[in-house]
Structures are given as structure tokens and as C-alpha cells.
Amino acid sequence: MEPTITLPFSPEQQGWYEKACARIDAGRLQQLLSDLTDIHSPTGAVRDVNQFMADYMSKAGLKSEYRPMNARTGNVVGEKRGSGGGAALMLYAPIDTHLEGDASDRPWAGLTDHVDLRPAARMVGDWVYGLGSSNPKAMAATLTEVATALVEADVPLVGDLILAMADGGMPVNVSERDNAGMSGGVTHLLSRGIAPDFAIIMKPWNWVYHEEPGMGWFRLRVNGTLGYAGVPRGTPGFRSSVVPAAHVILELEQWLVDYAERNTSGVVKPHGWIAGVRAGWPERPAFPSAVTEIFFDVRINPRTSPADVRAQVAQFVADLRARRPDLDLDWEMYGSVPGGSTPPSNWIIQSARRGWEHVEERPHGVPDLLGGQTDGAALRRFGIPTARIGWPWPAEGSPESVAEGLGGMGATYVPDLLPCARKIMYAVIDTLTRTRTELGLR
Incomplete structure (x- = not known):
């Protein structure tokens, strides 16, 4: 990996960044994560959770819309427009869970009814448990907190911020629900008017990735x-x-x-x-x-x-x-x-790496090799330069017994999410306070 391209913040950008990061509220993030985990959302049936998110985004100051795909499911989009002449940056996360959360999961998901396999939230100190609380709902909650803090800090955006969550992010195919899964939701979203210049997808592992399988x-x-x-x-x-x-x-x-x-x-x-x-x-x-x-x-x-x-x-x-x-x-x-790749030299990859290095206070270096597949590959196949960024996973030191292996991907230590939120905020400020010309766009 080549060294990250250096481009320091101006004093104004540094001030906006610090003000926005100061608005990131760990308690609010944890409560949102608990609320999302408490709304069951198996692949192909995420209407309730995304309608909840549409209302939450609206109250946070975004222009939001629930976009149905059928009677059971749909996607959600929120937007905060800038003054004009900048790029559109989408913060994206899937929101469906990989398991059904009922008797049909047994015995294939394990024989023990661990707290991280249940489609109901439980908070223990700084931890949130429940089916999908880590993947995908910690991502949705963290990106929403970043957007909320940005709005509250009243950062003078030039470009447009898009916040989106979609169904079908899990690598499954649920035939009885219109063959939901396999990036069906984000494909629906991108083929119906959502067309960002750049995207950031949040997923586990504490690196910036420019490609995925x-x-x-x-x-x-x-x-x-x-x-x-x-x-x-x-x-x-x-x-x-x-x-x-x-x-x-x-x-x-x-x-x-x-x-x-x-x-x-x-x-x-x-x-x-x-x-x-x-x-x-x-x-x-x-x-x-x-x-x-x-x-x-x-x-x-x-x-x-x-x-x-x-x-x-x-x-x-x-x-x-x-x-x-x-x-x-x-x-x-x-x-x-198919897999998808963005050139490592692309603006959003370099911006995300600058944010990573700013928070970690060390060079990014070569990330661990990646085998996990996400909707990021679909974003890139649509021609959208996309950076994947995440947090250390799985969380360690859980006070509750959780399933071995990946389990319900439902044990989240909220303090682990906060550095990732600041890294993403850096890329948001870096990208949305510049003109298209500065970003290398026409």
C-alpha cells in the first residue's frame, strides 16, 4: 500500500470537525442501537425498522423518506443538502439480520438460546445485546449518530450528505419473501434515483478497504x-x-x-x-x-x-x-x-484513510486480508467509489455469555464504535466542505 496522500484540514475545517465530534453522544448512540435491535428485521421484512429510521432521521434534521419495495419491506433515505457545487456523499449500512430469530433457526444456529441470538435488545452497562446488534445495527446507529452530530454542529456543507439503510444486505436468498437478500435492497435504491458521487459503508474490522469480494x-x-x-x-x-x-x-x-x-x-x-x-x-x-x-x-x-x-x-x-x-x-x-473495487488513489479512499490515521495517530499500512462480502461490492459495481471502514470486531470482554463463532452478531460494546464515528466524521467534513473541482469531479 502506498502512503496516504496528505491534505491537512484548514483551520476552519479543523474547527468544524472538532465541533461536530463534540456533538457525538455515546448515550444517544446506545439508545438508538437498543431501539433498532428491539425491532425485528429479518431479511425481506424490514419495513418496521426502516419506517422507524425515517421518523428518527426527520427528527434529527434530515429530509427523510421510507421507500417501500413491497408490503413487508423497503429502504430508508435521509438527506442534508449543502449550499451547492459540492459532491454527494452517502453513508450506508444494511439493516437486515442474517437469522430469523425464531424456532426455525434451531438447531442450525446452535442449541443454546444465547442473548445475542434473540430478536430483542438488552443493555448491560456499555453493552447492547440482541440479534444483529453488532452487525448490521451498530453500523446503522453509528452512521446516524454521525449525521445527527453533523447537523447539530451546523457545519456549513457545500456538498450533500445522504444517509441510507437498505434491506437485503445479508448474503442469503429468502425465496418466500421475493428472493430477498444478495444486495437486493441497495440495488433497488441505486436504480431509483439515489446517485451519490462517493459512499462510505461501515462494516466490521478496523481498517479502510477499497475493495471487497x-x-x-x-x-x-x-x-x-x-x-x-x-x-x-x-x-x-x-x-x-x-x-x-x-x-x-x-x-x-x-x-x-x-x-x-x-x-x-x-x-x-x-x-x-x-x-x-x-x-x-x-x-x-x-x-x-x-x-x-x-x-x-x-x-x-x-x-x-x-x-x-x-x-x-x-x-x-x-x-x-x-x-x-x-x-x-x-x-x-x-x-x-461479482466483487467490486475502487482505485486506492480515489478521493474517498484517501479521505477515509486520512480520518483513520488522524484518530489512530499512526500510518494506515496494509490491512488484514479481507474475505467478507458486503453491499460495498454492489455500490462499486454501480460505479460509486466506496470506502469500507469499521471497528475492532468481535468485541471482547462481554459480561454476558454469547454464542461461539459469529453467533447472532449481536454483542456490541458501544465505546468501540466511537473512534470509528470520528474517523467517518473526518471523511464527511473533508469531502462535503469542498467544491467538486477540489474533489477531482466535473
């Missing part, structure tokens, strides 16, 4: 024949699909590790994981399944197309068939989202 979803089938538990092994005409699938899983796991290494470039390391295995009937265990399906997600580097990744999976299957002719395999790609 896409993803490919694959189904690999191991074929056999329908069997019966009462027959001995070696019975002519019976081929298990389940036992050979165990061998395929081990082969696939190693291929995914090699794939990530082979396709790493820039700041993206495109990991892949086996997500699930499906076969047979729980109510008919006497009849071994004729088919066992293996589902996996492969992340896609911005410099690699979904078609290329599809070809790599096809080659893996062909090689496996050649080495194991006893395996009867077929496969398909049933989901694909």
Missing part, C-alpha cells in the same frame, strides 16, 4: 441408489451416496484452502466454506438416501469473474472424477455476486 454458491451432488438398512454391504445394485460424500467433503475442504491461496490478490483473500449437507428423510432412516447434496460458498476476488470461479469448480469436479471413478458426481452454481 463477491461470492459464488454451489451445490455438489453425490449420487447413489435408494437403499434399505436391512441389506448387507456389497448387495448388487445398492450404492450409498452418504458414505462417499464424506470423502468428497474432505477433498472439497482442501480444495477450498488451495483456492483461497491461489486467488488472493490486492487486499482480498477469497475464502470458501462448506455450509451444509443434506440427504434422506429423518423419519425414514431405514432407507439410505439416493442423493447427498453438499452446499458451499466461495468468495470471488474483484479481479476474478464468477464465470472463472465456476470454471475452477468444474475443474475440481473433473479432477476428482478422474482420481475417483467410483464417485458419481454432478454440480451446479446457483448464486453469484
Whole structure:
């Protein structure tokens, strides 16, 4: 990574920045985060939370609008216009949760009813718990607090501030809700009049990223024949699909590790994981399944197309068939989202890095390699230069027991959010108090 381009604030900009940061209210942020967490918003059903946000934005001094996509869901946009002649900067976060928050999550999300898996907020000191309180609702609350503080500080903006939250940010596909997910909400937003010059998306990890991966979803089938538990092994005409699938899983796991290494470039390391295995009937265990399906997600580097990744999976299957002719395999790609990248020299990347360095008091350097996919890739595919910026995650030192792994992404230590808010505020002041010419725009 090249050093960040230095461009100090003028005395006026420094004064505006300090005044705006002084208005950032940790208590108000925590209360908003609790309120958002308390409004259940699974993918494809976020109407209530975004209608709440439209009202909140309006009271904070933004011109706001709830934009329905159907009767159950929609997006929200707030705007604070400047004097004119500047850029439009969008602060963006998704707002849908990755789990349903009901019995359908069990046992796949775990067997214990941890506080971070429940679609209800709980505050303990500086912590907020509940399904999605960290990702995505801490992001929505923090960006809203930045916008609120900016308005209260009465900073003389030249450009326009846009604050937006959308449905469908989770990498899921909920067929019963109009196939919600996979950046459907932000795509709806951007194709219906929201056209910023720059965007900042807040997501976990304490770095500034200029690019993010896409993803490919694959189904690999191991074929056999329908069997019966009462027959001995070696019975002519019976081929298990389940036992050979165990061998395929081990082969696939190693291929995914090699794939990530082979396709790493820039700041993206495109990991892949086996997500699930499906076969047979729980109510008919006497009849071994004729088919066992293996589902996996492969992340896609911005410099690699979904078609290329599809070809790599096809080659893996062909090689496996050649080495194991006893395996009867077929496969398909049933989901694909390209990655997206912004040139590191772009204004918004450099501005976000200046904000990061100002708060951290150290050079930004090379960030940890990234494998997480967000709506930032969609923003960039729409031609919007986008910086991703975040906070240390997951939070450490929780006084409450939370689910292992990613769990409900629902344990937030509010003081961790405040440095990120100041970094974003820096980029907002840096960008929206300048003319388009100063920003390199026409």
C-alpha cells in the first residue's frame, strides 16, 4: 500500500470537525442501537425498522423518506443538502439480520438460546445485546449518530450528505419473501434515483478497504441408489451416496484452502466454506438416501469473474472424477455476486484513510486480508467509489455469555464504535466542505 496522500484540514475545517465530534453522544448512540435491535428485521421484512429510521432521521434534521419495495419491506433515505457545487456523499449500512430469530433457526444456529441470538435488545452497562446488534445495527446507529452530530454542529456543507439503510444486505436468498437478500435492497435504491458521487459503508474490522469480494454458491451432488438398512454391504445394485460424500467433503475442504491461496490478490483473500449437507428423510432412516447434496460458498476476488470461479469448480469436479471413478458426481452454481473495487488513489479512499490515521495517530499500512462480502461490492459495481471502514470486531470482554463463532452478531460494546464515528466524521467534513473541482469531479 502506498502512503496516504496528505491534505491537512484548514483551520476552519479543523474547527468544524472538532465541533461536530463534540456533538457525538455515546448515550444517544446506545439508545438508538437498543431501539433498532428491539425491532425485528429479518431479511425481506424490514419495513418496521426502516419506517422507524425515517421518523428518527426527520427528527434529527434530515429530509427523510421510507421507500417501500413491497408490503413487508423497503429502504430508508435521509438527506442534508449543502449550499451547492459540492459532491454527494452517502453513508450506508444494511439493516437486515442474517437469522430469523425464531424456532426455525434451531438447531442450525446452535442449541443454546444465547442473548445475542434473540430478536430483542438488552443493555448491560456499555453493552447492547440482541440479534444483529453488532452487525448490521451498530453500523446503522453509528452512521446516524454521525449525521445527527453533523447537523447539530451546523457545519456549513457545500456538498450533500445522504444517509441510507437498505434491506437485503445479508448474503442469503429468502425465496418466500421475493428472493430477498444478495444486495437486493441497495440495488433497488441505486436504480431509483439515489446517485451519490462517493459512499462510505461501515462494516466490521478496523481498517479502510477499497475493495471487497463477491461470492459464488454451489451445490455438489453425490449420487447413489435408494437403499434399505436391512441389506448387507456389497448387495448388487445398492450404492450409498452418504458414505462417499464424506470423502468428497474432505477433498472439497482442501480444495477450498488451495483456492483461497491461489486467488488472493490486492487486499482480498477469497475464502470458501462448506455450509451444509443434506440427504434422506429423518423419519425414514431405514432407507439410505439416493442423493447427498453438499452446499458451499466461495468468495470471488474483484479481479476474478464468477464465470472463472465456476470454471475452477468444474475443474475440481473433473479432477476428482478422474482420481475417483467410483464417485458419481454432478454440480451446479446457483448464486453469484461479482466483487467490486475502487482505485486506492480515489478521493474517498484517501479521505477515509486520512480520518483513520488522524484518530489512530499512526500510518494506515496494509490491512488484514479481507474475505467478507458486503453491499460495498454492489455500490462499486454501480460505479460509486466506496470506502469500507469499521471497528475492532468481535468485541471482547462481554459480561454476558454469547454464542461461539459469529453467533447472532449481536454483542456490541458501544465505546468501540466511537473512534470509528470520528474517523467517518473526518471523511464527511473533508469531502462535503469542498467544491467538486477540489474533489477531482466535473
